[in-house]
Each structure stands twice: as structure tokens, then as C-alpha cells.
Amino acid sequence: MPLPDGFARRLLPILDDIVAVHGTPFHIYDARGIIETHRGMVRAFHGRPFRQYFAVKALPNPAVLSLLLDEGSGLDCASPVELELAEYVGAVGDDVVFTSNNTSLPEYDRALAAGALITFDDSSFFDKVGTLPSTVAFRVSPHGVSAGSPLMGDAAHTKFGVPADRIADAYREARRRGVTRFGLHGMMCANELDVDRAAAAAADVIELGARLAATTGIELDYINVGGGLGIPYRPEDKPFDFQAYADAVGAALRRCFPGREGPRILMECGRYVTGPHGVLVTRVINRSHKTREIVGVDASMSALMRPGFYGAYHHLTLPFATGRAHTRVDVVGALCENMDKFAIDRSLPDPREGDLAVIHDTGAHGHAMGFTYNGRLRPAELLLTDDGEVVEIRRAEGFADYLATARWPPRRVPVTASARPEHSPATREPR
Numbered sequence: 062m063p064l065p066d067g068f069a070r071r072l073l074p075i076l077d078d079i080v081a082v083h084g085t086p087f088h089i090y091d092a093r094g095i096i097e098t099h100r101g102m103v104r105a106f107h108g109r110p111f112r113q114y115f116a117v118k119a120l121p122n123p124a125v126l127s128l129l130l131d132e133g134s135g136l137d138c139a140s141p142v143e144l145e146l147a148e149y150v151g152a153v154g155d156d157v158v159f160t161s162n163n164t165s166l167p168e169y170d171r172a173l174a175a176g177a178l179i180t181f182d183d184s185s186f187f188d189k190v191g192t193l194p195s196t197v198a199f200r201v202s203p204h205g206v207s208a209g210s211p212l213m214g215d216a217a218h219t220k221f222g223v224p225a226d227r228i229a230d231a232y233r234e235a236r237r238r239g240v241t242r243f244g245l246h247g248m249m250c251a252n253e254l255d256v257d258r259a260a261a262a263a264a265d266v267i268e269l270g271a272r273l274a275a276t277t278g279i280e281l282d283y284i285n286v287g288g289g290l291g292i293p294y295r296p297e298d299k300p301f302d303f304q305a306y307a308d309a310v311g312a313a314l315r316r317c318f319p320g321r322e323g324p325r326i327l328m329e330c331g332r333y334v335t336g337p338h339g340v341l342v343t344r345v346i347n348r349s350h351k352t353r354e355i356v357g358v359d360a361s362m363s364a365l366m367r368p369g370f371y372g373a374y375h376h377l378t379l380p381f382a383t384g385r386a387h388t389r390v391d392v393v394g395a396l397c398e399n400m401d402k403f404a405i406d407r408s409l410p411d412p413r414e415g416d417l418a419v420i421h422d423t424g425a426h427g428h429a430m431g432f433t434y435n436g437r438l439r440p441a442e443l444l445l446t447d448d449g450e451v452v453e454i455r456r457a458e459g460f461a462d463y464l465a466t467a468r469w470p471p472r473r474v475p476v477t478a479s480a481r482p483e484h485s486p487a488t489r490e491p492r
């Protein structure tokens with residue numbers, strides 16, 4: 062999408078100066094935009110018990126997480142390292158939800174020790190666990206409206222959650238084991254821009270909560286309707302109307318829990334909160350002609366994997382190339398992979414070497430999905446603060462980072478004698 066107005070107003074007048082002192086490439090995020098989006102979500106629920114837990118995986122930078130925590134957001138973690146990061150920025154107890162899948166027992170123990178609200182992805186794992194948390198939530202598999210959404214992938218063969226028709230038994234078993242407080246989780250959307258479909262998917266989870274109450278007598282403390290709300294990556298996409306969504310969720314609660322307030326609503330959005338409030342700033346360094354015009358920039362897909370990996374569209378602008386005729390180009394990075402393209406056959410004001418290029422909507426699942434293949438290391442992250450300052454919130458990686466986990470010279474692994482191949486059953490003489 063085009064840059065949000067405020068972000069453009071705050072960033073573009075100083076972009077040249079930032080580049081002059083910092084160089085390219087870098088991601089830069091807009092604190093004001095992130096704060097306003099979070100506040101808008103809270104306002105939309107009109108005082109109804111609601112908490113948004115930012116999905117740490119979308120933008121796991123301490124500066125951004127602590128900004129959101131200060132605003133009253135919780136943090137949604139999916140791994141022990143994310144839990145550690147949440148603690149590092151000051152999240153405690155139910156400031157954190159732990160929504161993992163294919164979880165190990167040590168990972169679970171870590172979440173238990175943190176006092177997080179834990180979502181069990183499957184009842185088979187629940188059965189393995191010794192100590193239970195005081196509140197237990199199960200994640201329901203995509204079903205109902207979301208099962209038919211192309212964005213949810215192959216919902217019929219999902220690896221996530223407990224199938225809806227078996228979930229009541231999971232709650233009965235939890236109650237039998239002494240649990241007295243319950244939540245329900247349903248992540249039913251992925252980058253969903255259609256408010257009606259997103260709201261219908263949330264209503265499916267809320268209705269399931271009401272059916273659980275009717276069939277098991279279990280009253281839920283909360284229903285977590287997950288994340289997955291979309292942002293308009295393409296200029297022709299319409300922004301998601303969060304107010305309409307919150308109103309529809311409120312209506313579903315009134316319908317399913319008449320005469321009662323119903324369970325608290327939690328969400329764990331990432332993309333919707335930070336996605337539009339970040340850009341990747343890069344510079345055109347090469348121009349060549351193959352079957353198409355090729356424009357090489359100084360960032361690679363290791364800094365933003367979505368276009369190369371998913372074929373995802375990210376809007377791209379050349380902010381200082383006004384008045385030029387447009388031409389169709391591929392915008393490429395430097396990885397030895399032909400998929401390393403930020404834009405394919407895109408019409409742009411004829412790019413020249415030295416131009417700055419701004420790749421939009423990198424505030425979520427951008428830097429976070431970065432990697433180091435080819436030694437094309439992850440770039441810096443900057444933040445435009447609420448006071449209009451520019452601060453570095455993660456430096457660019459260098460050779461020392463690339464080497465940080467290597468063992469050179471190698472470190473011996475003290476393998477015990479019985480584990481050596483000559484003693485293993487496969488190599489013994491037959492008796």
C-alpha cells in the first residue's frame with residue numbers, strides 16, 4: 062500500500078539525511094503509527110473486556126515490544142526464545158500468551174514457569190503434561206468459514222489445533238484433572254482483508270465457546286480469536302475495517318451469550334499492528350538488460366523474504382524519482398537464487414543507479430523472517446520515535462555475527478563408548 066500519510070510526512074523529509082549518516086539498506090518503523098493502530102483496536106471494543114497480544118514473531122525487536130507493552134498490549138509467544146524476549150522487555154504472567162504447536166515438554170515447562178496463558182495445540186500433548194497451569198485453553202482447528210478460505214491453506218489437513226468435533230472431550234478431561242479456569246483459542250484467518258469473512262470466522266469460535274458451555278457446563282474466561290487480519294499490500298486493496306470487525310465480534314458475543322457479558326476477547330495480531338508502519342530502504346546499485354530490464358538493489362531477500370518465498374506483493378516506490386517516464390522492470394537482490402526478486406515486471410519511474418527505493422509494508426514478518434544465506438546478512442532496524450528522533454534498534458549484522466555460532470577450531474563432542482558405531486547393535490557379529 063502507499064505509505065500511511067503520517068509515516069510519509071514524518072519519514073520522507075528526513076530520508077535523505079538518514080541515508081547520508083546511516084547508509085543503506087535498513088528497515089525503519091514508525092512508532093506513532095504502531096501506537097495509533099494499537100489504540101484504535103482497543104477503542105473499537107468500546108470498553109468491552111478485550112486485550113490484544115502482539116504476535117512477537119511478526120517483529121521481535123525489544124524496542125517495539127516494549128513500546129506496545131507500555132500501551133497495555135500483551136505479547137503472544139510461540140517459542141521459548143520468544144518467551145525469554147517477552148520477559149526481557151518486562152512482560153510478566155498473563156501479559157503473555159503462549160500459543161505454540163508441536164511443543165516439547167521443556168518448552169511447556171518454560172511457559173509454565175513464566176506464568177503465561179498457555180494454549181494447548183493438541184489433547185495428546187495435554188495428556189503428557191504433569192503440572193497444569195491454573196487456566197487451560199485449547200486451540201481449535203480451522204473449521205466453519207475459515208476451512209473454506211483459500212488463505213488458510215489446506216485446512217482439511219491442518220497440523221494445528223484440536224478438531225472442533227473432539228474439543229469438548231479435551232475440556233472434560235481438563236476439568237477431570239482439576240482445572241477450573243478455561244480459555245478457547247481459534248486462529249482462523251491469514252492475511253484476511255474481508256471483514257465479513259474474518260468476523261464470521263471469529264463468530265465460529267465464539268459459537269463453539271457457547272456450545273462448550275451448553276454441552277459441558279464449562280464457562281470460558283476468555284476466547285482468543287487469534288491474529289491473521291490483513292493489511293492492504295496492493296494499492297487497490299481496501300484497508301481492513303477494524304471497527305466493523307469489533308462490532309461484529311460484540312454482536313456474536315451478545316447472540317451466543319445472551320444476558321451475560323460473555324468471555325473476555327483476546328487477539329494476537331501481528332501484521333495488522335505493525336505491518337504498514339515499516340519500510341525497507343535500499344539503493345539501486347545496478348541496471349542491466351536480460352529478457353527484462355533488471356534493477357539491482359543493495360538489499361536481498363535475506364532482509365525481506367516474503368516476495369521471493371511466497372510471491373507476495375510489496376509495493377515499491379522511488380520517492381525522489383518524480384517526473385520520469387515509467388518503465389517495466391524486475392527489482393532484484395544479490396542472492397544466488399533467481400527467486401531473489403522484490404518486484405517482477407513492475408512499472409516504476411525509470412530507475413537509475415543511485416536512486417533510493419522504498420519497499421513498503423515490511424513492519425511485520427519482514428526482518429523477522431530474515432536469514433544469512435550467501436553471507437548476505439540482515440540489515441539494521443531503525444525506529445522513528447514518537448518525538449521525531451531516529452534511533453537504531455538493531456545494528457546490521459557483520460562477519461562476527463555470521464561466525465558467532467561456528468566452532469573453529471572444532472569442539473570435541475564427548476560421545477560415550479556405548480554410543481560409538483563399533484559397539485552399536487547394527488555392527489555386532491551375528492550370534
Ligand SMILES: Cc1ncc(COP(=O)(O)O)c(C=O)c1O
Pocket residue numbers: 116119137160248251252287288289290329330331332333425
Ligand atoms: C498462532 C498465531 N498467532 C498469531 C499470528 C500472527 O499472525 P498475523 O501477524 O498475520 O496477525 C500467527 C502467525 O503465524 C500465528 O500462527
